[in-house]
Amino acid sequence: MKMTSTKMKNLLQxxxxxxxxTFQYDLKQDTLRIIDIKVSKGVTVSIPGIVNKWEEHKEAALDEVIYYIEESLLALKRDDQLLGKEKEIFPVIRSTSFPTKTQEGKKLLTTDHTAETRIYYAIDLGSTYKLLDEDMMSEQGWRKEQIMQIATFNVRSLPEKVKQDTVAGNIFYFFNSNDGYDASRILNESLLNKYEKQIEGTMAIALPHQDVLIIADIRNETGYDILSEMNMSFFTNGLVPITALSFLYNEGELEPIFILGKNKPKRG
Structure with a gap:
């Protein structure tokens, strides 16, 4: 059957x-918010992204989304004390369109990253994580600089699980550990520097969604088109999409690029 937003919303409910x-459906944004009435907090999911995943993976995609929602709601009830859990604090990459406040109006702890992306901070809870807000941080006697330093250090400890693929003479490296921090690995400067040294062409990076980071060794003009198509495909199917734009990487600097038609990149 043809899956629609209405059908998917009903399936989720x-x-x-x-x-x-309880549920709140935003028709304009096509999002569904699931709220735990005992704590007056909830999680919001984008219906179109789930529909796209369902078209490709059917029930497996729905099971994944249900698991994500249930674990996120359970996380709202868990202890969010930071003391003694320093090794469980990580940076999380999100789109700049992602909310900077909780539904309760608390300001989330963030740092600027690029024109397309922003860094948030989270405490890992095992099967999910909880974004940190400024009230939580100040109430527990933490400074933003401390959280940033700890999170930056911890992201370097993440395992480097990577798959390599060669398409039309261009090499692509995929980081897809599904630990919630694949995109966060872009903040591991030593990792990026390592690949920059071994890349023979132009180094480009894509952050389509939370659970994948793509590093590309672009060795010919066709490589830009391939990266753009890959990025858009991942972005469309991601549970937590970030950006469909790619970035050039050079000596620690990220520069957004648009891929125009026949593989001509335009700097952002």
């Missing part, structure tokens, strides 16, 4: 049948 949870 059927699967998430819990007396403690």
């Amino acid at each position: 059927e699967r998430l049948n819990n007396p403690d949870w």
Whole structure:
């Protein structure tokens, strides 16, 4: 059957049948917010992204989304004390369109990254994580600089699980550990510097969604088109999309680029 936003919304509500949870559907944004009434907090998901994943993976995609929502709602009830959990604080990359405040109006802890992306900070809770807000940080006696330093250090400890593919003479490296921090690996400068040294062409990076980081060794003009197509495909199917734009990387600097038609990159 043809999946629509309305059908997917109804499917999610059927699967998430819990007396403690209520739903708010935003027709304009096509998002569904699931709220735990006991803590007056919730999680919001984008329906079109889920529909795209369903078209490709059917029930497996729906199961993944349900798991993500359930774990996120459970995380809202867990202890968010930071003391003693320093090794579990990580940076999280999001689009600049991602909210900077919680639904309760608390300001999330953020740092500027690029014109397309922003850094948030989270405490890892095992199967999910919780974004840190400024009230939580100040109430527990932490400074923003401390959180930033700890998170930056911890991202370097993440395992380097990478797959390599060669297409039309261009080499692509995919980081897809599904640990929630694949995109965050772009903040590991030593990792990027390592690839910059071994790349023979032009180094480009894509951050289509939370669970993938693509590093590309562009060795001919066709490589730009291939990267653009890959990036858009991942972006469209990602549960937490970030950006469909790619970046050039040179000596620690990220520069957004648009791929125009026949593989001509335009600097952002």
